[in-house]
Amino acid sequence: MSQANDAAGPAASNMKPVQVKLVLLGEAAVGKSSLVLRFVNDEFQLNKEPTIGAAFLTQKCRLEDKVIKFEIWDTAGQERFHSLAPMYYRNAQAAVIVYDVTKASSLEKAKSWVKELQRQANPNIVIALTGNKVDLVANRKSRTHNDGEVDEDGEQDAQEIDEDEEDDEDYAITRQVPTEEASAYAQESGLLFFETSAKNGQGVAEVFTEIAKKIPLEHILSSSRGARAGGVNGSNGRVDLQNGANGQRLGGQQEKGGCAC
């Protein structure tokens, strides 16, 4: 993992971290929780339990002279939990929308999330589209992929081998989402694009550092300071209830704290 993922070093420790609220969205079992776990604890659990509702984690990372504290909401994947999602992505400054490169349907779901965010989330939200589980399609070619580069020429071969060797449909490892297709889509929708593997860590840190680079940090910093001065406990990790008096009541204050550029 890159050093960017390290907790703030001694030089940075006395700096006020910039808090960035980030939300993970995507179909169930594409590896959202695994990505976060890789980013936060640098570990991977096979057969991670599904997320119910949502989970919250934080991780600091350093970017040049600033410390960024990601407050990450990892959401449940099942369509039914959709109604809870706005609670988590409202006020988010960044979103990572994950799909599974071995599952074409997951990209479709990802696209619908992009649409929803562009319609309903913070207008300046930074969205990263991330194709996860590349280790599954890469390991047939070579197991030495660590650099985030995906060898596109090799894909055809990989597929052929798969079909010969795997007798069990469920475990057949074929890439279903070509890199170019997803990347082209990301480009036209103005999203960051990555391919990652939570399993071997490939590309995970980049997702977060690139997001950090793209977010107008200065702006957040100044506005959140303002908010603190105003007496609100300045945690961007807080979430609005979609409907309910509490959300409405604090809505105004949050506006101050949130990114309003």
Add this chain to the structure above:
Amino acid sequence: MATFATCPDLHRHPSTHLAGLAAISFCAKDNVDDELHGVPPATSYIFGQSQFLKSLSHPNLCEYLDVIKGKRDRLFVIQEHYNNSLGLIRSTQESDEKEGALKGQGLSQIRSWAAQILDGLVYLNTHGIAHRTLTLSNVLLNESGTIKLSNHGLYNMTKGGSLVQFSIGDPHYLSPNTLGQNYTSGLQDYSADVWSVGVVLTEMFLGESFWRKDRLDLDELISSLFAIRRLSTKSRSWILDCPESIGVNPVVLSFLQSGSLAHQEGASFKEEESELQNFATFLRECLSLGESNSREAGQMRRHDFFKSYDLAHGISEPLSEPALKLWHEKPYIQSSFLPDYEGEVERLRKVISEGKDLADDLEADGQVPNPCGILSKLPLSQVFYLWKLAGGDVEAQFRRNGRLVGTPAIQLLPKVVQIAESSAGGSREERSSVRDIADLFSDMTCVLPLENLEAEILKSIHEPNKDQFSWDTDYFLFSDPDEMNFLQGTMGENMSKGKGAGSSSSNSGEDGFLYPDSMRFTPGTPNGAASKLSSGLATGFQPLAQQPTKTRVKVPLSIREKDLGYQYQRLAMFTDLLLQYPASRAEILHHSKIDIPPLLRGKVWAAILGVVGDYQQVYSDFDKYTEKSTDHQIELDVPRCHQYNQLMFSPSGHEKMKRLLKCWVEANEHLVYWQGLDSCCAPFLTLNFNNEALAFSCIQKFLPKYLKDMFLHDNSKVIHEYLAVFRHLLSYHDPELSSHLDHIRFIPQLYAISWFMTLFTHIFPLDKIYHLWDKILVGPSSLPLFVGIAILQQFRQELLRSEFNEAIGIFSESFPEMDIEKCIETALAMCRVTPPSTCWLSYDQESRKMRRQLSSGGEGGAGATVGAANGETMPFSQNGSLVHGEAPSSTNATSNKTTDQQQPQQESSRRSRDLELEKRLSGGLGLGQGPHGGVNWWEEPLSIETMNEELAPRIHRSDFVRLRQQALVIDIRPESE
């Protein structure tokens, strides 16, 4: 028929009277490479597959008792065991022969063995199992000579041997057809066993081995088998055309061919000629090969050869189906007396002390001692369980018997072994090479010593370590009968009737008592309340003599669960109660409030939930195979559900879980599959792994009580109301924490959805869930809410110090370690002192009913005078002062007047009440509707929005009346109301 009356794990078959226990051990194939590609580990496959074997029960089969995964994925399979076997008989016979005794066994003996072996095989075949390891040593005999087949599951559980690196079965007994057979067809090939039967019977009859002595060599043998197979494709009967050169023992061959005995030696074979011929044809049929004339056990069992046997045993149709089951919803079993365990223990102690010498003699003989002992009455699974509790350890037993001698792994590396060889000499080398193969599998069974178990049990009943823990006085708060909910206690009859409606078929009022009556017992009068409880049963019913004494119960649960004597008593009692379920439901419920013996938990839970009738039929009636839109999600979730658990991780666990969930989706059309349902079902599946149908019925009873409407397509109202009530309860019990959490905006929506939607199965591992649910199941349906508060309270200090991020950090992802037992105690204690109205949920049946009863009573003359001032709610905090929340102050009305509530219910008002609740469910109600329809505004259920606005709960006047004595109440209503 009582629901569990036929469950094999609650019975001890008389023929197993003197059964011992034995284990085999082996290692599965190491398929690490495949695992990388998602193939489940072989060990896990075997572990899951072998569970099914435990459910097999037949008088001619040794029961499978357990499969244990030991160190380094070594598997231990524990089975019923007998020392005597055909192999043993044959070898003693051989040594006798040398002294000039007779060869072989009499034909009638052979016939009886043959019939029993085939009966066992037929049973296996109908359950889809091929034996494949039928050899002399796997045919055991009990003390009265009944055949008990053993190791019959080995081939099946290892997927036809494909998951292990040793070959299964002794080729001397294997059918030539099995050579090179792939396992998928082998698993279904029941005819191969018939060959083995033929060989076994031939050898036993003739006292000769089937194969010529030179065929002890495996290569020779295999080529013989191939030769026979080739021959059988050419000739109609290979036996008749068989040349001597093929390797079959000439004596055997001549008998098979002629049906008469060439060398008639002495008087051994006095059999009638025709019978002999008959037997020979039977054997020839057993040993026939080829498509057209291969036979399965069922066909062979109907052979003429058995006519005389069946006549003698009164079996006209040997394969008759079990009689049609007749189900009663509530059978009455009046005549059966529950045994008096204390008396039994006393008697046994005497027997043991008197017959000490006798027992010693028996032990010296290596026999299982003490035919009058308690062990011979317990189901074998319980014997094994108690053996483990008494300190038995299968793996250690193997070591003690000189197997699995631990060679450090490093010595197994080829290079290291070589060095050792040069330095330590030949003997060392020999051992390590032998060990490698022998350790994969040795068919030598390791007998588990049971000699001392009985004495151990009696000893531990004799010496309860009660004093040790008596310092822990407030450990079991609930054991004090005076601790009853003072609010509920005074609720009167109408209340307790309203409760307990959670499960429709349950006896009314059984949930009204939270605390076991046995807690009231003083050691001197042990039979107090039980008779009261059983008053519904026949008058001849004897109250349970054996009650855990109060001191016993004070011992922490974790200790009680490991206490041999205590578990013995509990097992014995619950076994009897379960056998009489559903008649015994009240008692089961009563005793479950103390604790539930882990070994019987699955069935006890089912009994508590009130599962009755032919649940198997119910389950099989649902379509579990048609594709559905939720399949995709289920496929994704099941392989991620509680995978640390061996059962849930195994492929058969995955299959079962998928079936179960699909069945649920099919059975509950108005509900949908939400992620998390899998977690909720996991406890039931793991506890009833061999009984999906029971697991399913439990789920069907459980979800409506504790998670009603959580799985509606749109459950947001349900969840939000639940969480709002949760927030109110927190503020009622811990205002400081509540207001802090509210201040940092740490709202339950962010952390508690997964707690309540899965009833904590998503946040706790299964072993904790079992204990938690043990209590939740016998408690009111609001108990989970209190458990939630108890969880928060365990982290109280931390939470009070925390800002939002730290607070949520405590509960995110890896849930913190916590003391479940303490958590349950806290929850129960809170539940006990909480005004019931604060837990009312509009979707919860119990609260609906209660509210209905109260308000219909209160409304009295339905829409009479408005200003009757007979009811109100009020924000209330623990210290008794009124809290002025954000709620409109006009609602803060209280009254200290009571009205008589005994007026009859009115249909119309009840219906309108239902309507209100419906309305509330579908979006909440505005306030101030006035008294139209007989509802005063203060009786309106609150909308979720209002509830969210108010930090503290409103308390219904019915509770308030009783609270008045404990709290300061200020009536701030305007005069007009």
